[in-house]
Each structure stands twice: as C-alpha cells, then as structure tokens.
Amino acid sequence: MNSTEAAQTIVAALCGAGINFVATLPDINLSELLQAVEESRELIHVPVCREEESIGICAGGYLVGKKCAAIMQNGGFFNSNNAIVSTLLQYQIPLLLLIYYAGDVGDRTFSTTGGLTEPVLQALGIRYYIMRATEDAAELIRRAQILTEDSKRPVALLLTKEFLGRRAALRAF
Amino acid sequence: MQRFACLKTLAPLAGDALVVSSAGAVTLEWNALRPSGGNFRVRTLGLCSSIALGMALGLPEHKVIALDGDGSLLMNLSTLPTIARMKPKNLLHIVFDNEVYEASGSKKTATGAGTDLVGMARAAGIETAHWVDSVDAFAQAAKRALSARVRALSASRSVPSALPWRLTQSTKSKTSTALSVTSKRSPTSKF
Numbered sequence: 001m002n003s004t005e006a007a008q009t010i011v012a013a014l015c016g017a018g019i020n021f022v023a024t025l026p027d028i029n030l031s032e033l034l035q036a037v038e039e040s041r042e043l044i045h046v047p048v049c050r051e052e053e054s055i056g057i058c059a060g061g062y063l064v065g066k067k068c069a070a071i072m073q074n075g076g077f078f079n080s081n082n083a084i085v086s087t088l089l090q091y092q093i094p095l096l097l098l099i100y101y102a103g104d105v106g107d108r109t110f111s112t113t114g115g116l117t118e119p120v121l122q123a124l125g126i127r128y129y130i131m132r133a134t135e136d137a138a139e140l141i142r143r144a145q146i147l148t149e150d151s152k153r154p155v156a157l158l159l160t161k162e163f164l165g166r167r168a169a170l171r172a173f
Numbered sequence: 174m175q176r177f178a179c180l181k182t183l184a185p186l187a188g189d190a191l192v193v194s195s196a197g198a199v200t201l202e203w204n205a206l207r208p209s210g211g212n213f214r215v216r217t218l219g220l221c222s223s224i225a226l227g228m229a230l231g232l233p234e235h236k237v238i239a240l241d242g243d244g245s246l247l248m249n250l251s252t253l254p255t256i257a258r259m260k261p262k263n264l265l266h267i268v269f270d271n272e273v274y275e276a277s278g279s280k281k282t283a284t285g286a287g288t289d290l291v292g293m294a295r296a297a298g299i300e301t302a303h304w305v306d307s308v309d310a311f312a313q314a315a316k317r318a319l320s321a322r323v324r325a326l327s328a329s330r331s332v333p334s335a336l337p338w339r340l341t342q343s344t345k346s347k348t349s350t351a352l353s354v355t356s357k358r359s360p361t362s363k364f
Contacts, residue, residue: 064231086217
C-alpha cells in the first residue's frame, strides 16, 4: 500500500486499540501519518516543538484517563530520555512510543542515530517491536497497547519506511 | 514577595482544580496549603507545564493549574509556543520567578541575568502575559483567571475572549509576578 493508505491504516489501528490522544513532531517520512492524525475526529492531536514535551503532555493525558501515543523520529526519542526516565519510568506511566526508524538498513545519513536506537531502548528497558508490515498494524498496535497498560511501562514501535508505505517490503523481515 | 504568601491566596480559590507543581519547594508549600489527591508532583525539571497541558487537554471541562518556576520553564521553553498554539481554556500557568535554581544550591538562572519570561511568553503567542507586583494583585489575577468564563468562539484568533495573564514572583530585589491562563480555543487549524 502507498503512504497515504498506510497512514489511514495506522490511524485506524491506533483508534482500534483505544488511543484517543496523540502528541507529535514531524519528520518527512511521517508526513502522511501526521496528516491523518490531524484529520482524525477520534484523536486529540497535540503538535509539539520538542519531543520531550510529548512525554509530559502524554503523561498528563494518562493521569486524567486518556490513552496516549507519542509519534516522533528516533532522534527525537533521544531528546526525550530524561522525561522518559524521570516521569514515565519513575511513575510507571504507560505510553505507546511510535518512533520513526531513521538509519534503518538502506538509509543514507542516519546510520549513527539508527545504530544507537535499539541499544538505547534496551538500556532503558523499553520493549520495542520493529514494524515492517502495514497489514499487521491493527493487531500489533493492539497488542502493544495491552503490553504497555499491563506493564505500566512505555512500549516502542519502530516505524520503518516499509511500514509507512514509503519503500517496498522485504521477505527477509 | 514570598511565593508562599501567593500560594496561600491561591489555595482557597483552587477548588477542585488539578494542580501540577514543579520539582522543588513549591510542591512542599502547595501540598501544605492544599493537600489533595489532585496534586501532582513533577520530577522532571521543565515538564510541569507540559504535564499540566496534557491534563488540561484531556479534561477540558476541568481547571488545571501549573505551579512552575523560572528554572523549570527555562528548561522547557518549547512549552510556550505549544501552549499558545493549543490555547486550552482551562489551564492556568503560574510561574514563580525567583531567579535561582532554588533546589540546586540557589545558583542564578538566566532570569537572574535579565531574561524576561513574560516577554518570551508574549512572543511565543501568549499575548497578554504580564507581570503582577504584589500578593494582592496575584490574588486578584488568580481569582479572575479561575472564574473566567468560556465564551463563544470568534472568527478571529487575534483577540482572546478572556484575558490571560502571567504571574511570576521574584523573591529577590525586583518583586514581580505574572500569571498566565490561556482561555480561548482558536477555531483555526493548529497544525
């Protein structure tokens, strides 16, 4: 599917999992997804200036009963680390982190960021799943939401170009 | 001017508002004045206003108060344009500016060297942010802000329906306070 269809699929998956509150910061590869989030009538959309804000805003949303997701690029995830550690992990607040995977195999320019994304997630003890098949979006996002709520820890979904409809999927994954 | 004296005037006005207080002594002071399950203590410096914004957007019919500090706000200046953009009707953002990192040994912050947080808030789009100079003025501004009514949306986003103010307090030589509440939602797209 193309990137617009992928975006619609992902937003439907988020809503199907009960998500109703999303904080975002753009990346070129997230353009269609963020547009679909903005146009969704079921999602409160908070565009931020720095990804760290997303963590606080989603924590606040959670504390008043919303089900939240934060969409960002992996560089932005690095920006958010103190907020993740001293707010989400400290207070055991769940959050779906949808992190665009810049520097994935086949990308130019982002190999440093890409190479450190998984080690940093592991170091923080954040369970993560690399999403490659858009067809799996509904079920995997639903499962990730169960995990984050049950464990009261953030769960990360790494969004690849394939998942976002921007590159052909490989059978290897 | 003492932060505690200002908080004393705020406590009876807060009602059942959710109150998010920054990492620091402001949390101890507030919880002594209004102990409540609706008080949230922030541990990540800077995140006070973001957490408060999330609460306000998640519960639009409920008042939320952020008790912020200059060190905290300086660490998360990005919050100002985001709050301005979202324009929550129910968020009161108070910044107590004592020009120091009080919980970290009282070293000066940038406001102690001249940075004007009210000016930054205005430039970010919180148009009527301003300073308030006395405990009485703080109390009056807080009372006005907390009883501000929701007005119908207008077509223009240039003039807010209820005036937001910014309250910040300095316990050093320049005593000044400013209170901020954003109280009108713009009908134009925020994205």
